[in-house]
Amino acid sequence: MRVILASKSPRRKELLSMITTDFEVIVSASDENVQEDLKPSEKVVEIAKQKAQDIFASQEGDVVVLGSDTIVVADNDEILGKPKDYDDAVRMLTTLSNKTHKVMTGVSIIYRKDGKVEESNFCDIADVHVKEISKEEIDKWLETGNAWDKAGAYAIQQEFAVHIDKLDGNYATVMGLPIHAVYDEFKRLKII
Amino acid sequence: MRVILASKSPRRKELLSMITTDFEVIVSASDENVQEDLKPSEKVVEIAKQKAQDIFASQEGDVVVLGSDTIVVADNDEILGKPKDYDDAVRMLTTLSNKTHKVMTGVSIIYRKDGKVEESNFCDIADVHVKEISKEEIDKWLETGNAWDKAGAYAIQQEFAVHIDKLDGNYATVMGLPIHAVYDEFKRLKII
Numbered sequence: 001m002r003v004i005l006a007s008k009s010p011r012r013k014e015l016l017s018m019i020t021t022d023f024e025v026i027v028s029a030s031d032e033n034v035q036e037d038l039k040p041s042e043k044v045v046e047i048a049k050q051k052a053q054d055i056f057a058s059q060e061g062d063v064v065v066l067g068s069d070t071i072v073v074a075d076n077d078e079i080l081g082k083p084k085d086y087d088d089a090v091r092m093l094t095t096l097s098n099k100t101h102k103v104m105t106g107v108s109i110i111y112r113k114d115g116k117v118e119e120s121n122f123c124d125i126a127d128v129h130v131k132e133i134s135k136e137e138i139d140k141w142l143e144t145g146n147a148w149d150k151a152g153a154y155a156i157q158q159e160f161a162v163h164i165d166k167l168d169g170n171y172a173t174v175m176g177l178p179i180h181a182v183y184d185e186f187k188r189l190k191i192i
Numbered sequence: 193m194r195v196i197l198a199s200k201s202p203r204r205k206e207l208l209s210m211i212t213t214d215f216e217v218i219v220s221a222s223d224e225n226v227q228e229d230l231k232p233s234e235k236v237v238e239i240a241k242q243k244a245q246d247i248f249a250s251q252e253g254d255v256v257v258l259g260s261d262t263i264v265v266a267d268n269d270e271i272l273g274k275p276k277d278y279d280d281a282v283r284m285l286t287t288l289s290n291k292t293h294k295v296m297t298g299v300s301i302i303y304r305k306d307g308k309v310e311e312s313n314f315c316d317i318a319d320v321h322v323k324e325i326s327k328e329e330i331d332k333w334l335e336t337g338n339a340w341d342k343a344g345a346y347a348i349q350q351e352f353a354v355h356i357d358k359l360d361g362n363y364a365t366v367m368g369l370p371i372h373a374v375y376d377e378f379k380r381l382k383i384i
Contacts, residue, residue: 162375
């Protein structure tokens with residue numbers, strides 16, 4: 001069975017490697033386009049679906065395509081995507097300081113075997129608490145250059161980890177792919 | 193300020209690198225020796241203290257020594273250390289299957305500056321839930337060879353991650369060093 005990861009995120013690649021090392025990475029060039037009135041957890045699944053469907057449509061034969069998207073939802077319900085610039089990153093991290101926020105990762109698995117298509121879409125949510133962080137600590141983190149392609153301007157698995165004291169949920173979900181749930185779906189679909 | 197990590201664990205080395213890359217690793221050759229009647233959370237701090245004290249005693253001048261130890265406590269209160277052999281690992285993982293267990297990491301920081309000695313000892317605890325795992329899945333994990341130097345015969349950051357659906361606490365604590373708390377102590381002691 002061909003497995004395609006429809007994401008260029010190195011974290012997702014690393015996480016999927018825990019299940020199988022035999023997969024291709026093909027990334028959609030299409031723009032994401034979601035209805036504005038969806039709830040955050042619906043939005044993130046919709047984007048994951050679009051990423052997966054776009055690649056799936058161009059593939060023939062037996063194949064499974066995995067799409068995923070991650071957002072950070074601050075305690076004021078603001079959705080934090082990737083920061084636009086330095087000031088935007090400072091603003092996001094200041095919003096997260098001394099509070100609990102949600103990380104939502106949407107997953108879409110589309111699967112074709114012997115002409116039969118099956119689809120599984122879901123969202124996994126984790127609560128993350130960030131300690132109080134100073135402007136100096138924010139600057140120090142941003143100087144690492146690791147914040148720019150991350151929702152909420154941070155990565156739980158890098159130097160920013162010293163500012164996170166508590167996680168309630170799945171760590172891989174915060175990294176960008178709930179690998180425990182993908183594993184269960186792959187087992188159910190007999191992909192692994 | 194010289195920083196010494198009194199542990200040979202590559203995970204602790206990786207985690208401490210998030211705070212500073214300027215540290216030495218010196219490991220105690222002494223055997224651990226703790227009272228049997230201590231609670232698990234006291235035991236793990238006592239072992240961390242012995243590791244740190246043993247190295248600290250042989251150092252002169254301004255220095256900070258960091259000792260740490262990690263245990264897994266199953267829901268029947270059994271303490272799981274490193275597995276003795278294959279059967280022991282299978283037994284441990286079977287005990288953890290479909291249950292929540294505690295991971296306790298004890299930390300001891302001993303610090304000397306201008307002749308003044310300060311010591312900070314604490315334990316950080318995380319709850320980890322392991323999904324139901326089959327004997328086949330246990331065998332597959334053990335085949336990776338990554339289980340042998342780990343308390344409870346698993347590593348949260350490796351292939352075993354697919355079997356863990358939920359963490360309540362700090363991820364780094366489960367890996368072996370609550371880096372968020374070490375960071376706070378290092379800040380308080382003005383080491384960083």
